[in-house]
Amino acid sequence: MGSLTKTHAGAAVAAPDTLTPKIQRSVLSVENLASGITAFSLPCGAVPELLGAGKRLFDRVKESDMGRPHVDGWIVEELFARQAQLAVLLDRQQVIGIAHYHKTGPDAVTIRGLAVDPRYGRMKLGTVLPAIAVAHAPLVFDEVRRFECSLRVLGHAANERSRASFERIGFVLEEPVGISYLDGSHHNRDKMPTAEIDGHGAFIRYQRMTSTDETSSRAARFLQDWASDILPFPAAAS
Numbered sequence: 001m002g003s004l005t006k007t008h009a010g011a012a013v014a015a016p017d018t019l020t021p022k023i024q025r026s027v028l029s030v031e032n033l034a035s036g037i038t039a040f041s042l043p044c045g046a047v048p049e050l051l052g053a054g055k056r057l058f059d060r061v062k063e064s065d066m067g068r069p070h071v072d073g074w075i076v077e078e079l080f081a082r083q084a085q086l087a088v089l090l091d092r093q094q095v096i097g098i099a100h101y102h103k104t105g106p107d108a109v110t111i112r113g114l115a116v117d118p119r120y121g122r123m124k125l126g127t128v129l130p131a132i133a134v135a136h137a138p139l140v141f142d143e144v145r146r147f148e149c150s151l152r153v154l155g156h157a158a159n160e161r162s163r164a165s166f167e168r169i170g171f172v173l174e175e176p177v178g179i180s181y182l183d184g185s186h187h188n189r190d191k192m193p194t195a196e197i198d199g200h201g202a203f204i205r206y207q208r209m210t211s212t213d214e215t216s217s218r219a220a221r222f223l224q225d226w227a228s229d230i231l232p233f234p235a236a237a238s
């Protein structure tokens with residue numbers, strides 16, 4: 001991964017002294033040297049403040065026009081039950097991006113809950129998060145051979161920003177398009193207004209993206225390049 005990627009507790013994390021030695025070894029971080037924006041991958045319970053701030057960012061994005069049609073809600077207890085890892089982006093102690101990932105099946109890892117603060121859009125941060133997950137997952141889970149994610153299909157196309165973000169590190173869209181019925185729960189009730197309806201109820205279309213043989217090396221190269229990218233200034237808060 002090169003000298004810019006290091007395994008440590010993370011100076012920018014709020015309470016690194018509270019991490020146990022085992023958890024310290026399971027944290028991966030990459031810093032963008034010009035801006036100080038840092039990506040971390042770590043167990044979901046390692047730093048409760050990060051989990052709380054990440055969830056607040058996710059909920060804010062989920063309630064926005066950009067996020068509402070595309071993301072399911074997540075609840076903290078489920079992350080613990082799945083032994084999920086977080087991928088987090090920090091700018092001066094502020095969480096500006098979040099995703100989580102967990103093992104699904106004997107050799108697959110699913111990446112979910114991807115959200116970037118819209119003020120930080122177009123900085124490829126939506127790729128940094130899955131890239132650090134791809135880089136870190138084999139260090140924390142056994143038998144990782146495949147990564148996948150699920151994208152909402154609206155109209156004729158899968159979530160374009162997500163597709164572009166995952167494609168940069170070699171994920172490909174899978175056929176066919178699937179459908180999923182909504183149960184109106186916390187997870188998916190915000191998708192009701194944009195859902196389709198048939199005799200069984202409201203449903204959405206989705207398409208999976210899966211990693212390829214190139215994904216690990218592309219993720220590593222992407223993180224290395226991103227570490228020295230000159231990023232634009234974030235947009236002003238609206």
Ligand SMILES: CC(C)(COP(=O)(O)OP(=O)(O)OC[C@H]1O[C@@H](n2cnc3c(N)ncnc32)[C@H](O)[C@@H]1OP(=O)(O)O)[C@@H](O)C(=O)NCCC(=O)NCCS
Pocket residue numbers: 061066067070071113114115116117120121122123124125126127149150151152159160161162164165
């Ligand atoms: C998906 C998401 C994480 C991507 O974050 P991001 O890195 O800031 O994404 P960007 O704004 O850089 O967009 C990525 C690419 O999408 C495309 N894109 C951006 N804005 C677009 C728009 N309005 N319409 C179509 N394509 C667009 C561009 O190709 C862009 O790449 P480029 O800047 O190199 O041209 C972020 O948009 C987000 O939080 N969306 C809401 C939640 C969501 O959809 N999560 C994903 C669930 S699977």
